[in-house]
Amino acid sequence: xxxxxxxxxxxxxxxxxxxxxxxxxxxxxxxxxxxxxxxxxxxxxxxxxxxxxxxxxxxxxxxxxxxxxxxxxxxxxxxxxxxxxxxxxxxxxxxxxxxxxxxxxxxxxxxxxxxxxxxxxxxxxxxxxxxxxxxxxxxxxxxxxxxxxxxxxxxxxxxxxxxxxxxxxxxxxxxxxxxxxxxxxxxxxxxxxxxxxxxxxxxxxxxxxxxxxxxxxxxxxxxxxxxxxxxxxxxxxxxxxxxxxxxxxxxxxxxxxxxxxxxxxxxxxxxxxxxxxxxxxxxxxxxxxxxxxxxxxxxxxxxxx
Amino acid sequence: xxxxxxxxxxxxxxxxxxxxxxxxxxxxxxxxxxxxxxxxxxxxxxxxxxxxxxxxxxxxxxxxxxxxxxxxxxxxxxxxxxxxxxxxxxxxxxxxxxxxxxxxxxxxxxxxxxxxxxxxxxxxxxxxxxxxxxxxxxxxxxxxxxxxxxxxxxxxxxxxxxxxxxxxxxxxxxxxxxxxxxxxxxxxxxxxxxxxxxxxxxxxxxxxxxxxxxxxxxxxxxxxxxxxxxxxxxxxxxxxxxxxxxxxxxxxxxxxxxxxxxxxxxxxxxxxxxxxxxxxxxxxxxxxxxxxxxxxxxxxxxxxx
Numbered sequence: 063x064x065x066x067x068x069x070x071x072x073x074x075x076x077x078x079x080x081x082x083x084x085x086x087x088x089x090x091x092x093x094x095x096x097x098x099x100x101x102x103x104x105x106x107x108x109x110x111x112x113x114x115x116x117x118x119x120x121x122x123x124x125x126x127x128x129x130x131x132x133x134x135x136x137x138x139x140x141x142x143x144x145x146x147x148x149x150x151x152x153x154x155x156x157x158x159x160x161x162x163x164x165x166x167x168x169x170x171x172x173x174x175x176x177x178x179x180x181x182x183x184x185x186x187x188x189x190x191x192x193x194x195x196x197x198x199x200x201x202x203x204x205x206x207x208x209x210x211x212x213x214x215x216x217x218x219x220x221x222x223x224x225x226x227x228x229x230x231x232x233x234x235x236x237x238x239x240x241x242x243x244x245x246x247x248x249x250x251x252x253x254x255x256x257x258x259x260x261x262x263x264x265x266x267x268x269x270x271x272x273x274x275x276x277x278x279x280x281x282x283x284x285x286x287x288x289x290x291x292x293x294x295x296x297x298x299x300x301x302x303x304x305x306x307x308x309x310x311x312x313x314x315x316x317x318x319x320x321x322x323x324x325x326x327x328x329x330x331x332x333x334x335x336x337x338x339x340x341x342x343x344x345x346x347x348x349x350x351x352x353x354x355x356x357x358x359x360x361x362x363x364x365x366x367x
Numbered sequence: 368x369x370x371x372x373x374x375x376x377x378x379x380x381x382x383x384x385x386x387x388x389x390x391x392x393x394x395x396x397x398x399x400x401x402x403x404x405x406x407x408x409x410x411x412x413x414x415x416x417x418x419x420x421x422x423x424x425x426x427x428x429x430x431x432x433x434x435x436x437x438x439x440x441x442x443x444x445x446x447x448x449x450x451x452x453x454x455x456x457x458x459x460x461x462x463x464x465x466x467x468x469x470x471x472x473x474x475x476x477x478x479x480x481x482x483x484x485x486x487x488x489x490x491x492x493x494x495x496x497x498x499x500x501x502x503x504x505x506x507x508x509x510x511x512x513x514x515x516x517x518x519x520x521x522x523x524x525x526x527x528x529x530x531x532x533x534x535x536x537x538x539x540x541x542x543x544x545x546x547x548x549x550x551x552x553x554x555x556x557x558x559x560x561x562x563x564x565x566x567x568x569x570x571x572x573x574x575x576x577x578x579x580x581x582x583x584x585x586x587x588x589x590x591x592x593x594x595x596x597x598x599x600x601x602x603x604x605x606x607x608x609x610x611x612x613x614x615x616x617x618x619x620x621x622x623x624x625x626x627x628x629x630x631x632x633x634x635x636x637x638x639x640x641x642x643x644x645x646x647x648x649x650x651x652x653x654x655x656x657x658x659x660x661x662x663x664x665x666x667x668x669x670x671x672x
Contacts (some may be wrong), residue, residue, distance in 0.1 A: 219407060300666050301667075329637040357658075
C-alpha cells in the first residue's frame with residue numbers, strides 16, 4: 063500500500079515540475095480516477111489546470127450535478143453540454159467496437175475544442191496501474207478514453223497515479239477531502255452507459271439503464287460491491303395489466319473485486335434480488351424482465367461491451 | 368381434481384364417437400399435452416389416428432429420439448424432417464410476431480401435406496383449460512400452434528382434455544403408462560427454441576439454447592421446477608484465455624407454477640447457480656455470460672417471446 067502522506071506531496075511536485083508555466087487539461091469522467099487526478103493537480107497548480115467534463119448524455123443519474131458541486135471551487139472547470147452531438151454520432155451504430163470508436167472520436171473532438179480554446183500544451187491523465195496492464199493486452203480498449211494523446215497534440219503527458227491501485231486512489235481521494243460521493247463512487251467506464259445498452263444507443267435505453275442503475279446503487283449500498291449497475295439487454299415478452307407487452311430485459315450486475323482485473327459475481331440473497339426486480343419493473347413501465355448476472359470475470363467482463 | 372379412472376374411458380368414448388370411420392390427425396410437439404392426447408386417442412381408435420411429429424429443428428436435445436421411442440408402438444406415427452425448411456423460413460426474420468408467424472405458416476404447410484396424404488378429415492388437439500383462457504385474452508398467441516383448424520379444412524375437431532389443468536394431464540399420462548420422460552417433461556412451447564433465442568433464429572443460437580437447456584434440466588432435476596430452460600439473449604464482451612471475446616449471453620429461467628398462468632421465479636441457491644454457469648460457460652466456447660431470470664409472471668412471461 064502506498065503511503066498517502068508521502069505520495070501526495072511527491073505527486074504534486076511532479077505535476078508542478080512537469081507543467082512549468084504551461085496550461086494543462088484533464089478530462090473528468092465522473093469516475094474516481096480522473097476526479098482524484100484533477101483534485102491532486104488542481105492543488106498543485108490551481109487554474110493552470112483546466113478540468114474538462116464532457117456531458118455525453120451517457121452518464122449516470124446525477125453525475126453532471128455531482129461534478130458541478132464537487133469541483134465548484136475550481137474556476138477553470140469547463141462543462142461541455144454535448145448530449146445531442148453524441149446521440150447523433152451513435153445513431154444507427156450497433157457494433158460494440160464501432161460504438162466505442164464513435165464515442166472516442168466525438169470525445170476527442172469535444173476535448174480538442176477546449177484544449178485549443180485554453181491553449182493547453184500539457185495533458186494530465188488519471189491512468190492507474192491496472193489500466194496500463196490491461197491496455198498491454200487486448201482485453202480492454204477505450205474504457206478510459208484511450209487514444210487522446212495519440213490524436214491531440216500535447217508537449218507532454220503527466221500521469222501522477224500510474225503506479226496506484228484503485229483502493230489506493232480512493233485513499234488519496236479521501237485524504238484530499240474529495241466528496242465521498244466521488245471517492246467512494248463505483249468505477250464507471252469511459253464510454254459510459256453506451257457499453258451498458260446492447261446494440262444501438264437510444265435515449266430510451268439510456269433512460270432505462272440510468273434509472274435502473276440508480277435503483278441498484280440504492281439497494282446495494284450495504285452490500286458494498288466493487289461495482290454494481292444495470293444494463294439493457296434487449297426486449298422480451300411480458301404481461302402488464304391484461305396486456306402482452308414487449309418490454310426491456312434489464313440485467314443487474316454486482317461484483318466483488320480488488321482491482322477490476324478479475325472479479326466475482328456477488329452472491330446476493332433472494333430477497334434483495336426480488337426487491338431490486340420489483341422496484342425496477344414497478345418504476346419503469348417499459349421493463350418487464352430483470353435478470354441477475356451470475357458470471358465471474360473471467361469468463362465475462364464486468365461491463366457488457 | 369378430475370377422477371382419472373372415470374375420465375379416461377369417457378374421453379376415449381368421446382373420441383371414438385367423434386371419429387366414426389374417419390381418419391384423424393394430431394400434431395405432436397414433444398410436450399406432455401399433445402403426447403397425452405395422442406396416447407389417449409390412439410388407445411381409443413388405433414391407427415385411425417395419425418400422430419404427426421414435425422421436427423422443426425427448434426426442438427430440445429433428444430426430443431425427436433424420445434418421440435420415436437415413446438410412440439414406437441404406433442404404426443401410424445409420421446415423423447417429418449423439416450429442419451432445413453424451417454431455418455429457411457426463419458432466415459432474416461427478427462421480429463417476434465413475424466417469427467411466430469413464419470413458424471406457424473411452415474408448420475401448417477407440413478401438417479397439411481400429411482393430412483392430405485392420409486386423407487384425414489378430423490383433428491385431435493391437446494388443448495387444455497389454461498390454453499383456452501389465455502387465448503381469450505391477448506396474452507398468448509401461437510404457443511400451441513394455434514390457427515391450425517382455421518387454415519386446414521377439417522370436418523371436426525376433438526379436444527378431449529379441454530377441461531384439464533396441467534397436473535391433471537400428467538396424471539392421465541401416468542395412468543396411460545406414458546414414459547416418465549414424457550409425462551414429467553416440462554412444458555415446451557409450440558414454436559420451440561425459436562422463442563428462446565432473441566432476434567434472428569440461427570443454427571448456432573439454437574445449438575447454444577439446446578445444449579444450455581440440457582445442462583439446466585440436468586442440474587435442476589432435484590429442484591423440480593414447473594419449467595426450466597436456457598435462452599439466448601444476445602452477445603456481450605467476455606474474456607476467454609487471454610482474449611477479449613464477444614460471446615453469447617445465456618439466460619437461465621426456472622419457475623414454479625400450478626398452471627402456467629402465473630409463475631414465480633424459483634429461489635435457487637448460489638451454489639446451484641454457480642454450478643450451472645460454470646458448466647454452461649465451460650462446455651460452450653461461444654458463451655461468456657450467464658444470467659438468472661429473477662422475474663415472476665407477471666410482469667414477465669415464462670418464455671422470452
